[in-house]
Amino acid sequence: xxxxxxxxxxxDAPQLARELIGALLLVDGVGGLIVETEAYAMDDxxxxxxxxxxxxxxxxxxxxxxxxxxxxxxxHWCLNVVCREAGHGAAVxxxxxxxxxxxxxxxxxxxxxxxxxxxxxxxRVAQALGITQAHDGLPLDQPxxxxxxxxxxxEVVTDVRIGISKAVELPWRFGLAGxxxxxxxxxxxxxxx
DNA sequence: CGACGGATCCTCT
DNA sequence: GAGGATCCGTCGT
Numbered sequence: 001x002x003x004x005x006x007x008x009x010x011x012d013a014p015q016l017a018r019e020l021i022g023a024l025l026l027v028d029g030v031g032g033l034i035v036e037t038e039a040y041a042m043d044d045x046x047x048x049x050x051x052x053x054x055x056x057x058x059x060x061x062x063x064x065x066x067x068x069x070x071x072x073x074x075x076h077w078c079l080n081v082v083c084r085e086a087g088h089g090a091a092v093x094x095x096x097x098x099x100x101x102x103x104x105x106x107x108x109x110x111x112x113x114x115x116x117x118x119x120x121x122x123x124r125v126a127q128a129l130g131i132t133q134a135h136d137g138l139p140l141d142q143p144x145x146x147x148x149x150x151x152x153x154x155e156v157v158t159d160v161r162i163g164i165s166k167a168v169e170l171p172w173r174f175g176l177a178g179x180x181x182x183x184x185x186x187x188x189x190x191x192x193x
Numbered sequence: 194c195g196a197c198g199g200a201t202c203c204t205c206t
Numbered sequence: 207g208a209g210g211a212t213c214c215g216t217c218g219t
Contacts, residue, residue, distance in 0.1 A: 038200070047200085055215085070200080072202095073212070074212040074213030075201070078200065
């Protein structure tokens with residue numbers, strides 16, 4: 001399947017997750033091309049929004065095209081793009097980037113020289129881009145964020161989501177076909193395009 | 194009020 | 207492949 005060069009923040013999470021593959025994500029000019037995402041919906045036992053709004057997940061129920069940032073395992077920050085409409089509790093987790101802008105700074109923040117591992121995983125993405133709870137709820141179309149759709153259609157592959165224990169069968173992980181910057185390989189690199 | 198467990202990452206084997 | 211680090215929202219008693 002090919003995703004078209006447009007970002008529909010009012011779409012449901014799986015569609016936006018697909019559209020975000022190949023998009024450019026920057027924070028203060030640092031970042032890269034999105035190569036891996038996951039979709040989370042309200043009627044989705046694996047989603048933080050499952051069960052309705054709470055203080056912790058309030059950004060997930062806020063306006064679309066804004067950030068939902070949460071702390072993972074008490075250590076890492078992870079960035080989501082809120083979608084649909086306010087109240088739906090749908091979002092797309094940014095799982096991996098192909099580093100393109102500010103690589104030296106990302107290396108410094110991450111403490112590694114391995115470019116393949118700079119942004120390969122949601123915690124690594126946040127660390128490389130300097131994302132913290134301070135970014136929770138901020139609009140992604142304004143500084144310090146910059147989010148631009150892909151320049152051209154890209155080939156997207158899918159798989160089940162990673163690290164969850166509920167709704168494990170949903171094929172809601174999306175990746176850029178053939179990318180070496182994903183957090184984990186996709187089982188099949190062929191799609192119908 | 195105590196316990197649990199997670200949309201993870203790193204190190205060591 | 208396994209286990210530890212380390213925070214805090216959520217839930218059970």
